Amino acid sequence: MDEGPLGTAKQYDLRPTNADLAPPKGAQGRGNAWVRGQDGKIVGLFDYPGGLPGVFAQNVTDLELEDMTIRRPEPLPAGWNPAITVIW
Structure with a gap:
């Protein structure tokens, strides 16, 4: 990494x-x-709803994600969210 x-x-x-x-x-x-x-x-x-994502944000306003790389294992382990970002 x-x-x-x-x-x-x-x-x-x-x-x-x-x-x-x-x-x-x-x-x-x-x-x-x-x-x-x-x-x-x-x-x-x-617990993260739906499993562990690459990025999780809740009750955040004006979130900006720039110049960011998320590497995740393939296949995803049990309990991981297929969505890379989860923003509520």
């Missing part, structure tokens, strides 16, 4: 780690950002 023009991160993963899900008592910052509800699911984290 080619780096962007700034040579910075190629991808960003927002999923919580095990340390995020079981923080030590009194943890601050990211360590206490993930809270499980009574149903056992993480509060505020939801």
